Amino acid sequence: MFKRHERATATPEVTITIDGAPYQVPSTLSVAAAVLMHQGAAGYRRHAAGGHRAPLCMMGVCHDCLITIDDAPNRQGCLVTVEQGMRVRRQLDEAAATATRWDTANHASGDEQRGRDDADL
Amino acid sequence: MQTCEPRETVGTDGSKERARVVVLGAGPAGMAAALRLAEAGLRALVLDQARAPGGQIYRDLDQPQLDAAVMGKDYHRGRALVGAFLDAARRGEIDYRPGTRVWWIEALDDALNDALNDGLNDAHRLGVRGHDGISRELVAERLIIATGAMERGWPFPGWQLPGVMQAGAAQILMKQGALLTEGPPVLAGNGPLLYLLAWQYLNAGCPPRMILDTAPNLGLARTLRHPLRAWRARGYLAKGARMLATLRRAGVPVVRGVQSLAAEGDQRLTGVRYRRRGDDQEHKLKTDWLLTHMGVVPEPQLPRGLGIEHRWQEAQQAFVPDRRDDLSVRPGVWLAGDGGGIGGAMNAEREGRLAALAVLDELMADLMDKPQDTTANAKGAAAPRPDADNRRAVARDSARESARAIARESAALRRRRRLDLSGRRLLDALFTPPADWVERQPGETLICRCEGVSQAQLKAALGAGPAGPNQLKAFTRCGMGPCQGRLCGTNVSRLMAREQGRDMDEVGYYRIRPPLTSITLGELALAPSDHLTTQSQ
Numbered sequence A: 001m002f003k004r005h006e007r008a009t010a011t012p013e014v015t016i017t018i019d020g021a022p023y024q025v026p027s028t029l030s031v032a033a034a035v036l037m038h039q040g041a042a043g044y045r046r047h048a049a050g051g052h053r054a055p056l057c058m059m060g061v062c063h064d065c066l067i068t069i070d071d072a073p074n075r076q077g078c079l080v081t082v083e084q085g086m087r088v089r090r091q092l093d094e095a096a097a098t099a100t101r102w103d104t105a106n107h108a109s110g111d112e113q114r115g116r117d118d119a120d121l
Numbered sequence B: 001m002q003t004c005e006p007r008e009t010v011g012t013d014g015s016k017e018r019a020r021v022v023v024l025g026a027g028p029a030g031m032a033a034a035l036r037l038a039e040a041g042l043r044a045l046v047l048d049q050a051r052a053p054g055g056q057i058y059r060d061l062d063q064p065q066l067d068a069a070v071m072g073k074d075y076h077r078g079r080a081l082v083g084a085f086l087d088a089a090r091r092g093e094i095d096y097r098p099g100t101r102v103w104w105i106e107a108l109d110d111a112l113n114d115a116l117n118d119g120l121n122d123a124h125r126l127g128v129r130g131h132d133g134i135s136r137e138l139v140a141e142r143l144i145i146a147t148g149a150m151e152r153g154w155p156f157p158g159w160q161l162p163g164v165m166q167a168g169a170a171q172i173l174m175k176q177g178a179l180l181t182e183g184p185p186v187l188a189g190n191g192p193l194l195y196l197l198a199w200q201y202l203n204a205g206c207p208p209r210m211i212l213d214t215a216p217n218l219g220l221a222r223t224l225r226h227p228l229r230a231w232r233a234r235g236y237l238a239k240g241a242r243m244l245a246t247l248r249r250a251g252v253p254v255v256r257g258v259q260s261l262a263a264e265g266d267q268r269l270t271g272v273r274y275r276r277r278g279d280d281q282e283h284k285l286k287t288d289w290l291l292t293h294m295g296v297v298p299e300p301q302l303p304r305g306l307g308i309e310h311r312w313q314e315a316q317q318a319f320v321p322d323r324r325d326d327l328s329v330r331p332g333v334w335l336a337g338d339g340g341g342i343g344g345a346m347n348a349e350r351e352g353r354l355a356a357l358a359v360l361d362e363l364m365a366d367l368m369d370k371p372q373d374t375t376a377n378a379k380g381a382a383a384p385r386p387d388a389d390n391r392r393a394v395a396r397d398s399a400r401e402s403a404r405a406i407a408r409e410s411a412a413l414r415r416r417r418r419l420d421l422s423g424r425r426l427l428d429a430l431f432t433p434p435a436d437w438v439e440r441q442p443g444e445t446l447i448c449r450c451e452g453v454s455q456a457q458l459k460a461a462l463g464a465g466p467a468g469p470n471q472l473k474a475f476t477r478c479g480m481g482p483c484q485g486r487l488c489g490t491n492v493s494r495l496m497a498r499e500q501g502r503d504m505d506e507v508g509y510y511r512i513r514p515p516l517t518s519i520t521l522g523e524l525a526l527a528p529s530d531h532l533t534t535q536s537q
């Protein structure tokens, strides 16, 4: 887990739920940070290939922070700031992991599917 | 300079917004650009996906979580810039929209341009996902891209395990909520940011367990090969040396010449293995947290999406977009800050101002060419007045004077930039990532985290002789996941270049198409082509 430093500036808090359980977190946190603070990295999300993944970059690049926020699946947890009453759900079952793959795929263009490349165009 | 009057962003129809100058990114480069434009009376539209302005270095300074004794003076120095930016936004001199992501960008083709944009050339269309989760389209007459840098994707066995994070990510958690790992982390890799984080952790009372440094121990020899550069980089070098000395004094072990690294664990990290150059023995270390860093590289999505040419820079081990002297990358588009090549925060600020000046210079030129149009536009009034000729002459004169002032200011900024960057090149030399890293990883190492493609699979596919990274992508799905190839792109090109004996520019990089940042299929249903429906919902 991540712990808040004892000399941290006093910051207003909001209450969110993670997998149904309520937590108070500083209002400056992203959803991914809130989950790392209270649940840690283990079991953050299930990857389509089977293993677990957790946030790598915290800045919108890696997409290993995908999570369900207020029933909307596959949000980038590191780019969404917590809000009072937010319902966060980790995507840990196989169905969710498979759905993630389809929902977020960087779908290949026609050229790529035909196996063409810049170099041979 | 009052000749450029502020103009509200206007909708050409109910849904489409049009802005005179759009700045993408509110890091030091974007903030400085918007502030310089505001000084000239021009209200820029600034879009940034973060909650608050600041960019990577000055993140969350609107509500700093830890003081300068922990984070260092360089971080808190940003408060002045962030404060000035927020003040200007409050006064309405900057149209700042946080929580807004740009996921699509294209140049208006000429026909469309005439119809939509009164024949104004060089405009661009952007797809923007707002804080409300709704996608909208807007037209930018002029565009400053200041989307910054990201940490390089640095693969080794097990880097996909929970418990492995990038050092920058750990720093973001400190800035965002004073969050630190429970239990001391192991840090690994190379580069100034790795040592900065180690030092910040130490200041916070959580010294890192160990630093595994992959750099060959050539520091001093390399430094002295370029005495002039060393002198120009003395500020950076001294800062680095002070941090290292503090870490040493505190007893943080620094292992140099690390040649291989692996993360171990089942569903989460439990330990690391490493080996040093010239040492047959493998060392093991138990840890819950491994924070890695291998330098930062320009964030490629927007420039690539616009089709801007990139060139391989061996010293930075990165593709860098081609920019002209005035930082323009194509008509109507400028690229400022670390997104155009790593130069650091001070340089990013300078480049932001330079880009703003280049925009102002163009507007001045417009004013001198066709004064009547611009005056009419700027005032939103069409009816000519009796004294209009006289006013135009006055406007022209003051525009000429302003153009001269802009030229002087730019020249001074350019001079400082040249000096600063020549010192920076020494840092590049000190922290060059190993060029053969990817090819010498064990075959099971994931190169594409999203699609789970290993180095061995890529090497096998390379045997079939794909012409370039796009074809390799079609063969293996490498780069087809939601990160859009940002963590694997350069590594794939690198592997291909080495295996096929070609140079990096010839191999090139993935072709980047929209969406430039991930947008789920659900969000696509609200995409620009449907904006009218979206608006009425």
Ligand SMILES: Cc1cc2nc3c(=O)[nH]c(=O)nc-3n(C[C@H](O)[C@@H](O)[C@H](O)COP(=O)(O)OP(=O)(O)OC[C@H]3O[C@@H](n4cnc5c(N)ncnc54)[C@H](O)[C@@H]3O)c2cc1C
Binding pocket: A059, B024, B025, B026, B027, B028, B029, B030, B047, B048, B049, B050, B054, B055, B056, B057, B058, B074, B100, B101, B102, B103, B146, B147, B148, B149, B150, B151, B168, B169, B171, B172, B193, B196, B296, B299, B336, B337, B338, B339, B343, B344, B345, B348, B517
């Ligand atoms: C994780 C990280 C931590 C760093 N920490 C330090 C540090 O402590 N000290 C230091 O000297 N240097 C640091 N750097 C280096 C950094 O590049 C600075 O030199 C500086 O922040 C660069 O300024 P910039 O304005 O060019 O870009 P940035 O500061 O990176 O700002 C770019 C902005 O663009 C926004 N953006 C990017 N893409 C989009 C998009 N598609 N839509 C909307 N908005 C977008 C981002 O949210 C960001 O706010 C760090 C870099 C990284 C990647």
Ligand code: FES
Binding pocket: A032, A055, A056, A057, A058, A059, A060, A061, A062, A063, A064, A065, A066, A076, A077, A078, A079
């Ligand atoms: S943690 Fe990398 S995209 Fe969110």
